[in-house]
Amino acid sequence: MLYFNIRLTKSSLYLELAPMAAGKKGHIVMIPFMAQGHIIPFLALARQIQQRTTSFTITIANTPLNIQYLRSSLSSPNEIHLAELPFNSTQHGLPPNIENTEKLPLTHIAKLFLSTLSLEAPLRSLISQITEQEGHPPLCIISDVFLGWVNNVAKTLGIRNLSFTTCGAYGTLAYISIWSNLPHRKTDSDEFHVPGFPQNYKFHRTQLHKFLRAADGTDEWSQFFIPQIALSIKSDGWICNTVEEIEPLGLHLLRNYLQLPVWNVGPLLPPVSLSGSKHRAGKEPGIALEACMEWLDLKDENSVVYISFGSQNTISASQMMALAEGLEESGISFIWVIRPPFGFDINREFIAEWLPKGFEERMRDTKRGLLVNKWGPQLEILSHSSTGAFLSHCGWNSVLESLSYGVPMIGWPLAAEQAYNVKMLVEEMGVAIELTRTVETVISGEQVKKVIEIAMEQEGKGKEMKEKANEIAAHMREAITEKGKEKGSSVRAMDDLVTTILSPNKAV
Numbered sequence: 001m002l003y004f005n006i007r008l009t010k011s012s013l014y015l016e017l018a019p020m021a022a023g024k025k026g027h028i029v030m031i032p033f034m035a036q037g038h039i040i041p042f043l044a045l046a047r048q049i050q051q052r053t054t055s056f057t058i059t060i061a062n063t064p065l066n067i068q069y070l071r072s073s074l075s076s077p078n079e080i081h082l083a084e085l086p087f088n089s090t091q092h093g094l095p096p097n098i099e100n101t102e103k104l105p106l107t108h109i110a111k112l113f114l115s116t117l118s119l120e121a122p123l124r125s126l127i128s129q130i131t132e133q134e135g136h137p138p139l140c141i142i143s144d145v146f147l148g149w150v151n152n153v154a155k156t157l158g159i160r161n162l163s164f165t166t167c168g169a170y171g172t173l174a175y176i177s178i179w180s181n182l183p184h185r186k187t188d189s190d191e192f193h194v195p196g197f198p199q200n201y202k203f204h205r206t207q208l209h210k211f212l213r214a215a216d217g218t219d220e221w222s223q224f225f226i227p228q229i230a231l232s233i234k235s236d237g238w239i240c241n242t243v244e245e246i247e248p249l250g251l252h253l254l255r256n257y258l259q260l261p262v263w264n265v266g267p268l269l270p271p272v273s274l275s276g277s278k279h280r281a282g283k284e285p286g287i288a289l290e291a292c293m294e295w296l297d298l299k300d301e302n303s304v305v306y307i308s309f310g311s312q313n314t315i316s317a318s319q320m321m322a323l324a325e326g327l328e329e330s331g332i333s334f335i336w337v338i339r340p341p342f343g344f345d346i347n348r349e350f351i352a353e354w355l356p357k358g359f360e361e362r363m364r365d366t367k368r369g370l371l372v373n374k375w376g377p378q379l380e381i382l383s384h385s386s387t388g389a390f391l392s393h394c395g396w397n398s399v400l401e402s403l404s405y406g407v408p409m410i411g412w413p414l415a416a417e418q419a420y421n422v423k424m425l426v427e428e429m430g431v432a433i434e435l436t437r438t439v440e441t442v443i444s445g446e447q448v449k450k451v452i453e454i455a456m457e458q459e460g461k462g463k464e465m466k467e468k469a470n471e472i473a474a475h476m477r478e479a480i481t482e483k484g485k486e487k488g489s490s491v492r493a494m495d496d497l498v499t500t501i502l503s504p505n506k507a508v
Contacts, residue, residue, distance in 0.1 A: 025055040025502065026139035027130055029083075031123065032166075033144040034066055034112060035101040036311040037395055041166040041241050043073060044268035045142070046080045053498050056139070061126055063087035063099040063119070085122040092118065102312045103347055110211070113146065113224045120149055127157060140501045142239065145172070148231025160505040162497075163232040164239040167396040169264070170250030170424040171417035172240065173257055174203065176233075179225045182215060184208060196257040206437050207419035236505070237261035239497065241268045241396065244489040245475040246403070249428060263497045265490050267400040267476055270379065286337070286373035289380060295370050296381070299333055302388035302466070305410070305452055306381050308337040309393040313414045316439050317341040317354055324355045326448020327369065328362070332456055333386075334369045337376040342439045347374075382407050388466075389455040391435070394421045403431065406473035408465035410435050410455050431469045433461070 028049065032042035039062070046058045060070060061083040070082055089098045092115035098104055104112060131137045140160045143150035154161030165172040177196045178184070184192050184205055191202040205213060215222045232238075237260050244251060244264045255262050285292075296304065305327075309315065315323070320341050327334050339346050341354055350373055352360060363369030378398070381387055382405045390402040391410040399421055402409055409432040411422035425432035435451045436443050454461050479490040487495070 026057075026136075027134060028056050028058045028140050028142060028501065029123075029127065029130070029138050030058065030060045030142045030164075031119070031144065031147060031150060032060070032062060032066075032164075033116065033146045034063060034099055036069075037397055038144055038146075038166045039066060039069065040073075040270065040397060041268045042142075042144075042164065043070060043080065044270060045164065045239065045241075045265065047271070048265065048268060048494060049498065050080070052494050055498070055502060057081060059083050059126075059130070061085055061123060065097065065099040069100075083126050085119050085126065087115070087119065089115070104312075110220045110224065114220065116147055117149060119147075120153060123150065123153055124157075127153070127159070139505075143232075143235075145176070145232045145238075146225075146228055148228035148234075151231045151235045154235075158505070160501065161235045162237050162239055162501075163235040164241075166241050167417050168242045168250060168266075168399070168421060168424070169240050169247045169254040169262070170428070171396060171420040173197070173250060173254045174420035174423075175417040176229045177257065178203070178208070178212065179215075179222075180229055182217060182222075184213065185216060196253055203420075203423070207413070207423065209415050210438070210440070233258060233260070235260070237263065237500070239263045239265055241266040241400070243267060243476050243479040244493075245479060246429070246472050247424075250424065261500070263493045265494045265497060267404055267480070267490075269401060269404060285375045285377045287370070287376065289377050292335070292370070292372070292377055293380065293384070295335075295367070296384045296386045298367065299386035301385045302456075302458075303333055304384075304386045305332055305334040305389050305391055305456065306376075306378075306387050306407075307334060307391040308376060308378060308398070309339075309412070309414060310395045310398060312346070313393045313395075314339045314342050314346055314439075315412070315414070316343070319436075319439070319441075319443055320354055321356060322443045322445045323448050324359050325445030326452065328356070328359065329445055330449045330452050331368075332452055333367075335372060335376065335381055336369065337372045337374070337378075339374055389452070389462075391452070394418045394425065394432070396421060399425065400476075403469055403472045404476050406466070406470040408432060408455060408462070408469045410451060413437055414439055429468060429472065431465050431472060433465070 030042055030046060032038040059081040064084045067082045067084045087099055090096055093111045094108055101109060137157055137159050141150055141154045142162050142164050145163045145165045151161045173196050174194055177194050181195050183194055190205045193199060194203050211221050238258060240262050242264050243266050251264055338350055340348055340350055360371055379401055382401055387407055389410055390407050392398045393414045394411045395418055409425060411432050411434040413419035413422050419437055422434050426434055433451055433455050456462055479488040481488045482491050
């Protein structure tokens with residue numbers, strides 16, 4: 001039997017062959033959407049499956065540049081197998097050598113989504129090669145919820161297909177239901193009910209990204225999302241990056257809506273042993289880890305606000321100015337992972353004109369603030385005792401990382417399901433306070449100062465949020481704990497997932 005690292009080209013398939021490890025019973029092929037916030041949890045899921053069993057060979061398939069990211073994140077070349085699917089961004093109206101949302105202007109994101117449809121033929125070729133080499137098809141394809149077309153591939157080849165949502169259950173349900181039903185188009189009110197949620201749960205128009213707010217079923221976003229979500233709902237089950245005890249309502253509602261098995265296998269976090277962000281995200285941090293930790297060591301417990309808007313988000317120039325003013329007026333210490341504001345090339349060098357005059361120098365000289373360019377060692381910052389709150393876009397990976405260390409959040413949702421995450425963190429969990437929404441809203445330094453002070457206060461709401469965040473951190477630790485025959489909820493779910501993949505595929 002053979003295992004292989006694979007590279008598909010336009011004319012051929014490149015295989016690196018070696019003896020398959022003894023005891024392997026089958027192959028899992030995984031295909032994430034082309035974004036860091038999706039690729040990283042897929043890698044974490046692959047690692048978790050490997051830790052639970054030696055039964056599988058796992059191959060993650062994606063476009064060449066995303067495979068490069070993954071390769072740089074792997075500590076061992078044989079840890080997970082990688083397959084490059086041919087992709088030419090310019091054929092889809094995208095800039096050259098762009099295969100990921102990270103460096104893409106917002107105006108081109110819809111084109112990237114639509115371009116994923118071109119990966120169907122290469123994926124079929126990959127599966128044919130695996131089938132030929134191993135004498136049978138893969139046991140399972142685990143595909144991104146956004147790549148519903150993979151379910152068609154799996155069904156025609158007689159392979160089980162599981163959809164993986166890299167988000168939480170509550171946010172996932174809100175996102176897929178709003179796209180599938182466009183409920184905001186059926187009312188003149190700013191508030192509306194979302195199918196799948198109880199009638200008394202109201203969502204607000206300002207919680208919708210502007211493209212979703214304008215969607216009517218005929219626009220390019222609708223033409224992609226509506227059919228892809230519908231196809232994913234026809235898969236054999238869903239995997240969700242969450243914990244039963246922290247999202248009981250969200251998981252209950254999601255299971256009811258899908259009428260499918262949903263495995264809660266979170267939190268899928270990068271291994272703590274991988275120091276810094278290089279081996280977690282394939283990125284070099286904008287500051288040496290040692291320098292960052294030394295700065296934090298000088299601060300009192302729970303005295304620092306950490307600020308980051310994720311791998312591809314940023315705020316407007318006026319919002320950036322207000323955020324800086326509010327931070328300075330608050331007198332609270334902070335670490336800010338900073339990128340050029342919205343409307344500018346997010347990958348260009350940061351210039352001083354985007355901040356109040358002399359701000360960076362004052363923060364450096366007083367050791368009040370630490371500005372980090374582009375990427376920061378997020379897990380190390382959140383796990384440090386000096387970090388008291390996380391001002392975040394509330395993408396789900398950041399939410400899980402923050403809550404796993406008992407760090408309450410200040411929500412500033414910008415895109416995707418982030419506003420629904422904030423709604424849950426505020427209303428259901430009580431671990432967050434919302435500062436504002438979207439990149440379009442106007443805020444003042446005074447607003448920033450007020451909200452940060454509430455989140456950081458040692459009594460009142462700040463203390464309450466911290467206590468609840470610590471409770472959730474304990475639930476998350478318990479979910480992945482295994483002591484003899486006693487297993488946490490996520491360990492049990494992962495075992496059941498593995499058993500399901502190994503069982504005969506009755507759904508096909």
